[in-house]
Amino acid sequence: MNGELSVGIAGLGTVGAGVVRLLQENAAIIAARAGRPVRVVAVSARDRTRDRGVSLEGIRWVEDPLVLATDPAVDVVVELIGGASGAARDLVEAALAAGKPVVTANKALIAQAGGDLAGLIRGGPGIRFEAAVAGGIPVIKALREGLGANRIASVSGIFNGTCNYMLTRMRDEKMEFADVLAEAQALGYAEADPSADIDGVDTAHKLAILAAIAFGRQVDFGAVHVEGIRRISAVDIAFADELGYRIKLLGIARASEAGIETRVHPAMVPENSALAKVDGVNNAVVISGEPVGDIVIQGRGAGAGPTASAVVADLIDLARGRQTPMLGMAPDALRSEASVPMAAHRGAYCLRLMVLDQPGVIADVTAVLRDHGISLETMLQRGRSPGDVVPVVIITHETDEAAMAAALVQIAALPAVQEPPALIRIEQA
Amino acid sequence: MNGELSVGIAGLGTVGAGVVRLLQENAAIIAARAGRPVRVVAVSARDRTRDRGVSLEGIRWVEDPLVLATDPAVDVVVELIGGASGAARDLVEAALAAGKPVVTANKALIAQAGGDLAGLIRGGPGIRFEAAVAGGIPVIKALREGLGANRIASVSGIFNGTCNYMLTRMRDEKMEFADVLAEAQALGYAEADPSADIDGVDTAHKLAILAAIAFGRQVDFGAVHVEGIRRISAVDIAFADELGYRIKLLGIARASEAGIETRVHPAMVPENSALAKVDGVNNAVVISGEPVGDIVIQGRGAGAGPTASAVVADLIDLARGRQTPMLGMAPDALRSEASVPMAAHRGAYCLRLMVLDQPGVIADVTAVLRDHGISLETMLQRGRSPGDVVPVVIITHETDEAAMAAALVQIAALPAVQEPPALIRIEQA
Ligand SMILES: NC(=O)c1ccc[n+]([C@@H]2O[C@H](COP(=O)([O-])OP(=O)(O)OC[C@H]3O[C@@H](n4cnc5c(N)ncnc54)[C@H](OP(=O)(O)O)[C@@H]3O)[C@@H](O)[C@H]2O)c1
Ligand SMILES: NC(=O)c1ccc[n+]([C@@H]2O[C@H](COP(=O)([O-])OP(=O)(O)OC[C@H]3O[C@@H](n4cnc5c(N)ncnc54)[C@H](OP(=O)(O)O)[C@@H]3O)[C@@H](O)[C@H]2O)c1
Numbered sequence: 001m002n003g004e005l006s007v008g009i010a011g012l013g014t015v016g017a018g019v020v021r022l023l024q025e026n027a028a029i030i031a032a033r034a035g036r037p038v039r040v041v042a043v044s045a046r047d048r049t050r051d052r053g054v055s056l057e058g059i060r061w062v063e064d065p066l067v068l069a070t071d072p073a074v075d076v077v078v079e080l081i082g083g084a085s086g087a088a089r090d091l092v093e094a095a096l097a098a099g100k101p102v103v104t105a106n107k108a109l110i111a112q113a114g115g116d117l118a119g120l121i122r123g124g125p126g127i128r129f130e131a132a133v134a135g136g137i138p139v140i141k142a143l144r145e146g147l148g149a150n151r152i153a154s155v156s157g158i159f160n161g162t163c164n165y166m167l168t169r170m171r172d173e174k175m176e177f178a179d180v181l182a183e184a185q186a187l188g189y190a191e192a193d194p195s196a197d198i199d200g201v202d203t204a205h206k207l208a209i210l211a212a213i214a215f216g217r218q219v220d221f222g223a224v225h226v227e228g229i230r231r232i233s234a235v236d237i238a239f240a241d242e243l244g245y246r247i248k249l250l251g252i253a254r255a256s257e258a259g260i261e262t263r264v265h266p267a268m269v270p271e272n273s274a275l276a277k278v279d280g281v282n283n284a285v286v287i288s289g290e291p292v293g294d295i296v297i298q299g300r301g302a303g304a305g306p307t308a309s310a311v312v313a314d315l316i317d318l319a320r321g322r323q324t325p326m327l328g329m330a331p332d333a334l335r336s337e338a339s340v341p342m343a344a345h346r347g348a349y350c351l352r353l354m355v356l357d358q359p360g361v362i363a364d365v366t367a368v369l370r371d372h373g374i375s376l377e378t379m380l381q382r383g384r385s386p387g388d389v390v391p392v393v394i395i396t397h398e399t400d401e402a403a404m405a406a407a408l409v410q411i412a413a414l415p416a417v418q419e420p421p422a423l424i425r426i427e428q429a
Numbered sequence: 430m431n432g433e434l435s436v437g438i439a440g441l442g443t444v445g446a447g448v449v450r451l452l453q454e455n456a457a458i459i460a461a462r463a464g465r466p467v468r469v470v471a472v473s474a475r476d477r478t479r480d481r482g483v484s485l486e487g488i489r490w491v492e493d494p495l496v497l498a499t500d501p502a503v504d505v506v507v508e509l510i511g512g513a514s515g516a517a518r519d520l521v522e523a524a525l526a527a528g529k530p531v532v533t534a535n536k537a538l539i540a541q542a543g544g545d546l547a548g549l550i551r552g553g554p555g556i557r558f559e560a561a562v563a564g565g566i567p568v569i570k571a572l573r574e575g576l577g578a579n580r581i582a583s584v585s586g587i588f589n590g591t592c593n594y595m596l597t598r599m600r601d602e603k604m605e606f607a608d609v610l611a612e613a614q615a616l617g618y619a620e621a622d623p624s625a626d627i628d629g630v631d632t633a634h635k636l637a638i639l640a641a642i643a644f645g646r647q648v649d650f651g652a653v654h655v656e657g658i659r660r661i662s663a664v665d666i667a668f669a670d671e672l673g674y675r676i677k678l679l680g681i682a683r684a685s686e687a688g689i690e691t692r693v694h695p696a697m698v699p700e701n702s703a704l705a706k707v708d709g710v711n712n713a714v715v716i717s718g719e720p721v722g723d724i725v726i727q728g729r730g731a732g733a734g735p736t737a738s739a740v741v742a743d744l745i746d747l748a749r750g751r752q753t754p755m756l757g758m759a760p761d762a763l764r765s766e767a768s769v770p771m772a773a774h775r776g777a778y779c780l781r782l783m784v785l786d787q788p789g790v791i792a793d794v795t796a797v798l799r800d801h802g803i804s805l806e807t808m809l810q811r812g813r814s815p816g817d818v819v820p821v822v823i824i825t826h827e828t829d830e831a832a833m834a835a836a837l838v839q840i841a842a843l844p845a846v847q848e849p850p851a852l853i854r855i856e857q858a
Contacts, residue, residue, distance in 0.1 A: 022720060026580055032645060032762035033577040035754075130575070136721040138575025145751070146559070146567025148462040149741035151455055216461060274727070277706065291451060291734025292565035298703070298725040305720025312578035322574070322751040325464075333461035 010065035011080035018304030034319035069094035105131035111205035114219035128314035136306025144328035150289030161281035199228035207251030223339035227265035259338035439494035440509035447733030463748035498523035534560035540634035543648035557743035565735025573757035579718030590710035628657035636680035652768030688767035774830035
């Protein structure tokens with residue numbers, strides 16, 4: 001606990017350069033909160049010649065990041081390369097095997113390999129990953145420590161700023177998905193290959209991590225039901241508005257009698273709910289616990305600054321010697337609670353169909369729903385135009401996912417139904 | 430770190446009984462997160478015969494709480510008596526002097542005697558007080574640890590559920606202050622002597638604590654400018670609504686070139702801001718930091734459950750051996766930054782006058798404002814009724830508090846002004 005905490009950073013992209021900058025700019029505050037200076041002594045990235053907008057003077061450059069894992073001059077390895085395998089994983093495994101603490105922002109790695117990594121930790125601080133979920137929002141600390149006395153009923157939220165930005169733009173500007181995506185890519189808010197974001201995988205990584213901590217069990221990324229936002233169209237957003245809802249890409253983890261339900265999908269949330277009001281690139285988390293009730297935390301979920309804030313918070317904890325097991329409890333205290341399959345979900349649904357405007361279509365659709373025991377709450381059809389394709393929106397009462405899925409197959413096969421139906425779940429979030 | 434953490438609790442009222450219940454009901458979860466069982470071994474209150482709705486079986490009853498401070502069977506003293514002096518303070522001082530860690534929910538004590546108590550801590554865990562601010566919201570942990578890498582620009586929020594409930598009711602039901610107060614007292618939301626809540630003192634206690642942690646300096650309760658909500662009337666709320674604002678009792682701590690400004694007063698916040706949407710007994714905190722940006726945390730700020738959640742979180746940290754200095758940094762790292770007096774504040778104001786509806790009144794009022802260099806943004810006068818007393822509302826552009834205060838004295842003295850003017854500051858919160 002004496003002297004400085006020496007940090008080796010692998011990866012000097014958005015986050016890595018942000019961490020170097022933050023440790024320089026707020027050095028005095030960080031040293032005061034950490035009880036000692038926190039200093040970058042070595043860095044590694046692919047291209048040594050690249051200008052990273054931060055001074056690397058006096059910092060050792062390492063060609064092979066793996067060297068950091070066993071370098072006696074490095075107290076902590078900060079992994080900011082990214083990816084669930086390859087250089088990032090090799091480095092983290094080597095560091096943990098060498099008994100060196102690791103700090104990472106790598107949600108893919110923790111979600112997909114968290115269990116294996118946990119097995120490498122032999123006491124000590126192990127691996128910390130506050131930045132992996134919701135950027136600057138200290139939600140992992142809140143769940144593991146600040147709300148540690150609570151029995152968690154659910155954790156849900158908006159964990160992907162790219163998707164939230166796109167859905168916000170679609171609503172504000174009445175734009176179509178493809179146009180907003182192109183715009184977001186041009187602005188750098190979405191990657192050239194946007195699939196990890198818009199197909200919900202990134203949200204699922206974060207949700208799997210939060211669920212493990214909230215419910216005290218191993219990370220189970222494979223159990224997460226994942227749907228993205230590609231199918232959402234401007235007409236869905238307009239209908240949702242009319243019905244008093246906003247459409248958000250949510251991650252939801254909920255405990256029930258049957259086990260833990262984890263799912264990522266677009267959802268309609270009431271316009272006056274906490275999550276409905278979270279716009280643009282912001283993230284938000286709602287934690288429901290007994291006895292604390294609902295805690296809502298909102299903030300920026302990505303970007304150099306907020307993510308670096310979380311990485312350095314982990315470094316401060318290490319500098320102070322504050323230890324918490326990876327998932328908030330010792331491995332042998334983790335429960336082996338079942339994951340509930342999506343087919344067992346119950347909820348209300350919004351179904352949007354593109355149908356030929358001709359007599360009998362609605363009767364055919366509602367007959368299918370009736371046959372599956374699904375009762376309707378609202379049916380909306382706007383802009384009659386006989387012979388053309390028009391949207392029809394149906395809101396159901398609470399029903400079984402399995403029944404809904406079966407009904408959907410039959411509805412999609414009706415001759416008058418012209419496109420695959422869009423299904424959006426309704427959440428009271 | 431082996432064996433159980435033995436807890437002695439002094440005070441078995443709302444919070445004390447809540448802590449006993451929580452440690453029983455969530456014993457397994459708490460033990461898993463704490464790494465060992467956390468068990469109440471001794472309790473103390475005034476009336477041994479009183480039914481507290483929890484089982485005290487197997488727990489030793491202590492007549493004099495002071496005994497807990499030196500009891501070798503007690504690892505931690507939990508002070509839940511309340512009050513800045515008397516039994517609560519005696520107990521905390523004795524425990525710290527004996528080197529025993531203390532957990533408390535007592536904001537009055539920390540705000541008014543925090544500096545003295547800090548002086549009694551000789552290394553070790555010292556005193557913890559997550560429950561003292563914003564009940565179940567883990568805001569102290571967020572500021573000291575989760576956002577520890579940030580230079581904090583401001584911390585503000587709604588820290589008193591009683592006032593927020595009353596202001597919400599006044600708006601929803603168009604009720605007057607006195608009637609809402611009577612109702613809140615009947616429902617148990619306000620105390621028989623409500624002054625600590627409605628005069629802003631409770632909010633000021635909490636703000637003083639947050640400001641100390643946010644800006645890394647000693648607690649300076651005396652520097653907080655404090656105004657309560659007694660002067661707010663239904664007409665103010667109606668005008669605010671019309672202008673697109675909500676009225677909230679805010680605590681605001683902000684860093685400026687001149688030092689730290691800390692103030693508690695009713696404020697008009699834009700209806701689409703985060704704090705405007707916090708209704709009823711909820712609390713919310715907005716933390717602005719560099720580089721994290723704005724973090725908003727919302728939740729229940731009082732009551733047995735949320736407060737116990739925070740007390741037990743502190744116990745879990747103690748059980749795990751996680752230590753943090755009282756104000757997030759060692760005493761010698763604290764800065765001695767100046768507190769900025771309220772007279773140096775700059776902001777926009779809403780001034781509500783009750784004036785005789787007669788020619789020339791507005792001209793007189795605006796002349797006074799002009800003479801003090803205060804420029805008007807909006808002037809509203811509703812329901813003309815010559816010869817009667819009518820409300821007039823004036824919104825100013827940003828101006829000096831000192832100028833405003835001087836103008837107010839002159840305006841109050843105008844013959845046509847029939848009541849002391851009500852002044853509500855405008856915040857962009
Ligand atoms: N960006 C965000 O807002 C954000 C938010 C939360 C979490 N994260 C996570 O943070 C991590 C980093 O993200 P990022 O956005 O900073 O990524 P990035 O900008 O793509 O940076 C990646 C860095 O890793 C380096 N790198 C790649 N392969 C390497 C190798 N084999 N050896 C050494 N260095 C290698 C690259 O070097 P060169 O620069 O030389 O090519 C680059 O500096 C990811 O896990 C991501 O999921 C990011
Ligand atoms: N209530 C909340 O929602 C809340 C929220 C946040 C923080 N807090 C803080 O938590 C603390 C406790 O609040 P509370 O609402 O629980 O108060 P409370 O209901 O009035 O309980 C006070 C307890 O202290 C006991 N007590 C009083 N004087 C004592 C003495 N000399 N020796 C031993 N015990 C004594 C009382 O004993 P008897 O029961 O025998 O009279 C009672 O059990 C206060 O500092 C308060 O500010 C409360």
